[in-house]
Amino acid sequence: THLDRSGDWKVRERARLxxxxxxxxxxxxxxxxxxxxxxxxxxxxxxxxxxxNLSPLEAVKLLIS
Numbered sequence: 001t002h003l004d005r006s007g008d009w010k011v012r013e014r015a016r017l018x019x020x021x022x023x024x025x026x027x028x029x030x031x032x033x034x035x036x037x038x039x040x041x042x043x044x045x046x047x048x049x050x051x052x053n054l055s056p057l058e059a060v061k062l063l064i065s
């Protein structure tokens with residue numbers, strides 16, 4: 001009751017919905033990325049990260065370019 005009266009319920013609900021939309025966007029973008037980037041290229045990037053030849057950030061930059 002307090003949350004309804006103070007308006008905090010709407011604020012919390014909006015924040016929760018925003019987080020849910022953001023998560024769905026991330027999932028869709030990752031799915032699209034994985035469809036477009038060949039698995040071999042992705043695996044090579046992971047291997048380079050594991051061997052300390054690339055940082056994760058450097059690998060991401062290469063994969064999305």
